[in-house]
Amino acid sequence: MEPPAQPKRVTIVDVARHAQVSTTAVSKVLRNAYGTSPEMRAKVRQAIDELGYRPFAGARGMRGQTYTVGVMLPDIRNPFFPDILDGITDALWDTDYRVLMAPGRNGEEAEAKVTDAMIDRGMDGLILVAPISPRSHLESVAGVVPTVVVGRHGQSAAYDTVSDDDLAGAALIVDHLADLGHRRIAHIEHAETDPSRLAEMPNAIRADGYRRAMRARGLEEEIAVVSTTYTQEGGYLGAQQLLARDPRPTAIFAGADIVAMGVLQAVSEAGLQVPGDISITGYDNTTFAALGPISLTSVDQAGRLIGANSAQLLIARIRDRTRPTAQIKFSPTLVSRRTSSPPPS
Amino acid sequence: MEPPAQPKRVTIVDVARHAQVSTTAVSKVLRNAYGTSPEMRAKVRQAIDELGYRPFAGARGMRGQTYTVGVMLPDIRNPFFPDILDGITDALWDTDYRVLMAPGRNGEEAEAKVTDAMIDRGMDGLILVAPISPRSHLESVAGVVPTVVVGRHGQSAAYDTVSDDDLAGAALIVDHLADLGHRRIAHIEHAETDPSRLAEMPNAIRADGYRRAMRARGLEEEIAVVSTTYTQEGGYLGAQQLLARDPRPTAIFAGADIVAMGVLQAVSEAGLQVPGDISITGYDNTTFAALGPISLTSVDQAGRLIGANSAQLLIARIRDRTRPTAQIKFSPTLVSRRTSSPPPS
DNA sequence: GTGAAAGCGCTAACAT
DNA sequence: ATGTTAGCGCTTTCAC
Secondary structure, three states: OOOOOOOOOOOHHHHHHHHOOOHHHHHHHHOOOOOOOHHHHHHHHHHHHHHOOOOOHHHHHHHOOOOEEEEEEOOOOOOHHHHHHHHHHHHHOOOOOEEEEEEOOOOHHHHHHHHHHHHHOOOOEEEEEOOOOOHHHHHHHHHHOOEEEEOOOOOOOOOEEEEEOHHHHHHHHHHHHHHHOOOOEEEEEEOOOOHHHHOOOHHHHHHHHHHHHHHHOOOHHHOEEEEEOOOHHHHHHHHHHHHOOOOOOOEEEEOOHHHHHHHHHHHHHOOOOOOOOOEEEOOOOOHHHHOOOOOOEEEEOOHHHHHHHHHHHHHHHHHOOOOOOOEEEEOOEEEOOOOOOOOOO | OOOOOOOOOOOHHHHHHHHOOOHHHHHHHHOOOOOOOHHHHHHHHHHHHHHOOOOOHHHHHHHOOOOEEEEEEOOOOOOHHHHHHHHHHHHHOOOOOEEEEEEOOOOHHHHHHHHHHHHHOOOOEEEEEOOOOOHHHHHHHHHHOOEEEEOOOOOOOOOEEEEEOHHHHHHHHHHHHHHHOOOOEEEEEEOOOOHHHHOOOHHHHHHHHHHHHHHHOOOHHHOEEEEEOOOHHHHHHHHHHHHOOOOOOOEEEEOOHHHHHHHHHHHHHOOOOOOOOOEEEOOOOOHHHHOOOOOOEEEEOOHHHHHHHHHHHHHHHHHOOOOOOOEEEEOOEEEOOOOOOOOOO
């Protein structure tokens, strides 16, 4: 029944013999290296096709590259991250590079285990998306293998970065709500205690952006921040606190869409109408936000663009490890939906 | 500024020298192989710790294993699939195996590219989640590397399978709705034309399960199926068709939660109340379903369990390639939420 | 432009 | 129980 296990993998030696050339020649053709005549290339390519040869990355990695890029994502459930992964995968689809991903599981220890595993597996480069690891760990990883860090502000000489302007994104929300006539705009943030991350993590920047934007609109008196976590429950608990205040806010800016989900539930349980009694906004423009029954006003970070640019930076760094590091920042856009409207009069 | 690139990677030779033993000894300790005294093990372990040695998978893969398991997921945006990945990752977390994942991108060609890439990278085993590739491709992959196929019914001598009983799941929904008093229960399925997949793909089985359950309840006259796709748009369009019928159904069983999202939107646009005017159910019990404002009745497939069992089957097969293939099937459970209630009187 | 040969880090026969 | 040695499949000097 069982198909007889394939005889043996075709190797570069088989190709060389079949094409009547040396293995060196095959290797060179494979890598488009210098020193091959057009005739040789043709012969080798034909032999490769005829034999169905595919190079074995493990062996390649012992001397050269594995043509593999590792991506660490913190949380594939947040639909924003798959966008980034798609951007990376698309950008590399027609190259020899392949993308392999592992979940970072939101822990320093777990992240270290993942980055180690990727290094040990000979990845040519790493893209770390919104890592929570301390800077020192990121730099030591980047010292071993070309690395791009996505979604953390602050620059490093050791790795390139790609991020979205969270400061501007928070301002988009505050301005949108203030333009609608809101004054008592509250914010639910993800508590950040570690001082080194305070300056780099998106959540901290969003909270900072909220405060700045409020001041810029002359609403410093109305600044109201509740610290919970970027989870549905964090939103639920945060909203309960805010709704208990007197006067209660007319708008809640949740730091992430998933937080807004919890807020919506708390608001609904409190018997309030959205947006009639209170406006709600999220951040990330995830699939959640777009769902018909939800229709959440949110901030869109071009995830695919972020991913595509990360991939390009990484490939550039793999080619030239000494090039100066780059920091790419994208501007977010506001997506206005049904959960925001002028405040009750 | 830049931390000076690490001198050189520590190799098994360094460990051997430092521990005053042979490289063979180190290799054996690493693999818990036969023929090492406790003293030797202690010495080697200490040297490994002192030098911070970590084996290089590429080199290992040339002779033995890479201790890497590849997982292909069709769609990380469907929150059901991350559950499976978590189950796999958790099950292998405390072993030497590491899990690397790649998106299958819902295409035969893309899936082939991904499985090839994983084979070329020396994966010890593959877990293919809900692949759409034809059986022949799955079998040829399984002929090269130990493989577990998740979420496809039907057995093979070449690979193990783990799936959830979609026939039973569909019956759970139909019975739930019928028990509530519904008779005109409609179903939105994902169109399946390929005959070979008709018998294996979960979507086809769910539609079949719906028909069987309706007959079992004496509702064969009421069977109403619309074929679209398992997407939000598919749900939207499918629901529009169903709502235009006279008499219109009192309940819609969407084949997947994401489909139900589109249904909810269409129903809302038609000015109908859920569940007052019409009951809606999904399938997969995704994060969507649990969101406060959605609260969708759905079918839960224990994703983590499926993942954990896949991992165990795979490791067992890696250890013994000749063991007979196993087929594990789990029973789904109904999660009743606010979108289902008795029909309007 | 081309190829012979060394060697990457590890595992597995095969001694001892 | 321990060590010696020959590769695994590829890339990379370095001759020609």
